[in-house]
Amino acid sequence: MDMLLTDRVVLVTGGSRGIGRAVVAALAAEGARVAFCARDADGCAAAEQELRAGSADVAGTAVDVADGDALTAWVEATAQRFGRIDAVVANVSALAIGPGEANWRSSFEIDLLHTVRLVEAAMPHLERSDAASITAVSSVSGREIDFADGSYGVMKAALVHYVSGLAFDLAAKGIRANAVSPGNVYFPGGVWENIEQNNPELFAHAMGLNPTGRMGSPEETAYAVVSLVSPRASRISGTNLLVDGAVTRGVQL
Template sequence: MHLGLEKKVVLITGGTKGIGRSMVQAFLKEGAIVHFCSRTKNDVDTANESLAKDFPDGKAIGAAIDVSDQSQLTEWVNSCAKESGGVDVIVANVSALAIANTPERWQATFQTDMMGTYTMVQAALPHLEKTKGNIVTISSVSGREIDFTAQGPYGAIKAALVHYTSQLAHTLAPKGIRANTVSPGNIYIADGVWGNIERDTPDFFKKQMEANPMGRMGKPEEIADAVLFLASERATFISGTNLLVDGSLCSGVQL
């Protein structure tokens, strides 16, 4: 399947680790020009170096910014557009990954997940209007079902992201801009959330692993593939969808 992503300018938040990093690599493999960010300058520098080595014909440009800082994020989006001559795709991937039910964690989740996504969209809209580009937001199965994250902010804000993305799809369709969500299930990354849980609370990890009907957790590449498809020319009539990529972890029927 030809995705038509060559030379498309793609902005991904949180591209040095986990799902974000897999997305950066997957878009590069398709010949896209990829801008990514994270807060840790060392990690950004290391990622820039290794991506340049792994994709000698590609163009990946990382920057150290914090998406919870609205002015940094807006400036980054505009500087990427200037450097690469526009924006075709944005992927709002970063989350505060906050589960604790405290005012601080609710505030951090709102500022990072919700406002980070909103701010990225607002900054990118003038550029996406020109390219008739598209938006992908990253939610979670926790936004759809009440699970182990319940009581804290994670699932509630992830659900809000799905609603916000549907609003964008509906209101931006006349401008030729699409917006979709990908909701991952449990995705195993050795130095990520589930790798940490496996080391810190092996019993809980085992229970969660057993909850996956496929008998395994997902791989970050499996999320990247779904994002690539939705962002591509093969999905031009898909907007406002919430694509669960969870190996059938969710038992509810999505109508």
């Protein structure tokens, strides 16, 4: 199926590795032009080089999304470079799990406020698109109380609330807004590989909660993101799409 993404311009934060990298690759494979950012300049450059080697039209930039001015400047530079912005994907997370005010501040600035700033910076351009969308990567930890309760879970829940409000407020402008909530996602260098190596008891517990007997891959979450970014999802707005292999037990009503 043609996802109708050819020549669409999409911005992805945290696009150099993990879920973000998979989202960038999947969007590019559908013909989209993708600008992505991450904090690590070397990681951005390497990801851009590898993706461009496969003929992807992508541009990677080192940006600390906690710096509002830098984030806004990146959005504007991207709009100038590509001539438009059709969609934004807010993927960066501080992964600040555990107690302490520092984790609360980091989770607020990076998980939540960066999403708000990204949307506000991109809004004038999204309003000119005929198929605009906003997608935020949340987490099942925003829906259930688990080991990542506290700052991480609270901010992930706030993201879903924020996106739901955007969906209602922007519907008349034809701008869609959705959230994607992954369960455990395993990839080399990711948080779950680190837990596997340094906290095997927690890793075994998490694996035991997965009824599929495995954790997910970045590509599986990317599929959900790309599906929501696609203009074919023109009637889907205000949803929180779980991508968790049935690990959550609650019923969405």
